[in-house]
Amino acid sequence: MRFLLLALLLVSPLCFAKTVVIVQSYHIEYKWDADYIEAVRSVLGKDHDIKVFELDTKRLPKPEWPDKVAEIQGKIAEIKPDVAILGDDNAFSLMAEHLVQREIPVVFLGVNGGPVQHPTLEHPLVTGILERPFFADSIRHLRKVLRQRDRFLVLMDDSPTMRNAVNEYFGDKRQATVYGSDLDIVLTNDRDTWLKSVVNAHERYDAVVLGTHHTIRDKDGNYATPYELLKEAYYSAQLPLFSFWDIFVGQEQSIGGFTISAHQEGLTAARLASLILNGMRPDQIPQLKSISGHYVYSESGLDHWNLQLSPMIASQANFVD
Missing domain, CATH: 3.40.50 (Rossmann fold)
Incomplete structure (x- = not known):
C-alpha cells in the first residue's frame, strides 16, 4: 500500500477547481511556513483556489489564541473548503477537531506529536505527514x-x-x-x-x-x-x-547536514490533498513520516569551522549564504 501511495503522489492528477485552505501555526515571514506554502501553491495553485490563514502563535500571546482561532473558524465556515491543510502542531491541536466535526477533510504536515498529544490524528477524515528528524x-x-x-x-x-x-x-x-x-x-x-x-x-x-x-x-x-x-x-x-532542520542553516547559525525540508513536506502534503480532491477518502491514505531530506550547507559556516565537503557531497548539496 505504501508503494502504491508513493506512486500516486508522483502522478496524482488534479480535478476541477476546488477550494483548499491552509492554516499556518505561525506566520508567512517565518521561513518554514513560507517554504511549505510555496510548495503547496506550486502543486495546487494553478487549478484550485487556495486561501491561507495565520494563527501566528509564535508572536501572539497565548491568551489571544482563542480569539484568533474563532476568527479563522468563522472565515472557513464561509468558504466551505473541500480540504484543509494544517501546518505544524499548534494548527492541528487548535483546528483539526473543529474541521472534522464539520466533515472537512484534513491533511497535516510538520506535526511532531502523536495520538497521545493529538487524538484527532486517528480520525478517518485525517491524513498527512508526521515530521520526524532523520x-x-x-x-x-x-x-x-x-x-x-x-x-x-x-x-x-x-x-x-x-x-x-x-x-x-x-x-x-x-x-x-x-x-x-x-x-x-x-x-x-x-x-x-x-x-x-x-x-x-x-x-x-x-x-x-x-x-x-x-x-x-x-x-x-x-x-x-x-x-x-x-x-x-x-x-x-x-x-x-x-x-x-534546514531552517537553522545559514549565516551565524549551523553548518548544515542532512535535513528536513519544509519545501518537500509541502509538496507531499499538496499531493495528499490532491488525492482527496480526486475522490480518495483520507482513511484510504496511510499517514507518512518525513519522506525525503536534503543536503543543505552554509558556505560561511564551512569557512568558520574550516571544513570542506568532498566533491561528491558538494555536488548533491544546496548551499545558502
Whole structure:
C-alpha cells in the first residue's frame, strides 16, 4: 500500500477547481511556513483556489489564541473548503477537531506529536505527514563529512515536539550507537545548560547536532529567541554545529547536514490533498513520516569551522549564504 501511495503522489492528477485552505501555526515571514506554502501553491495553485490563514502563535500571546482561532473558524465556515491543510502542531491541536466535526477533510504536515498529544490524528477524515528528524541518515552522512566522527552530542529543547521524536526513535535511552558512532542526547529548556553544553562539547564530542530550540528560557524565565541563541552558540562553540532542520542553516547559525525540508513536506502534503480532491477518502491514505531530506550547507559556516565537503557531497548539496 505504501508503494502504491508513493506512486500516486508522483502522478496524482488534479480535478476541477476546488477550494483548499491552509492554516499556518505561525506566520508567512517565518521561513518554514513560507517554504511549505510555496510548495503547496506550486502543486495546487494553478487549478484550485487556495486561501491561507495565520494563527501566528509564535508572536501572539497565548491568551489571544482563542480569539484568533474563532476568527479563522468563522472565515472557513464561509468558504466551505473541500480540504484543509494544517501546518505544524499548534494548527492541528487548535483546528483539526473543529474541521472534522464539520466533515472537512484534513491533511497535516510538520506535526511532531502523536495520538497521545493529538487524538484527532486517528480520525478517518485525517491524513498527512508526521515530521520526524532523520536521526540515522544524518549521522551516517556526518560520518562522511568529518574526519573525527565517533562521538556526537544531540542537543534539543525539552519540548513535547522533541521528547516525542526522541522517545519514538530511541525509547527512554539517552545514549545510543548509530552507524558505529556514540550519541549522547540532551534535552533541556534551560538557557545556561543549553549554551554550556555547546561551549564544553569539544571536551567529549566531535560535533553537535541540533534539534529545535524554541522553548528555552533563562533562569529568570525570559524567553531565549532561537536565532539569538544559535548565534551565541555559533561564536562560542569550538567544534562544528550541524542541524536536523534546514531552517537553522545559514549565516551565524549551523553548518548544515542532512535535513528536513519544509519545501518537500509541502509538496507531499499538496499531493495528499490532491488525492482527496480526486475522490480518495483520507482513511484510504496511510499517514507518512518525513519522506525525503536534503543536503543543505552554509558556505560561511564551512569557512568558520574550516571544513570542506568532498566533491561528491558538494555536488548533491544546496548551499545558502
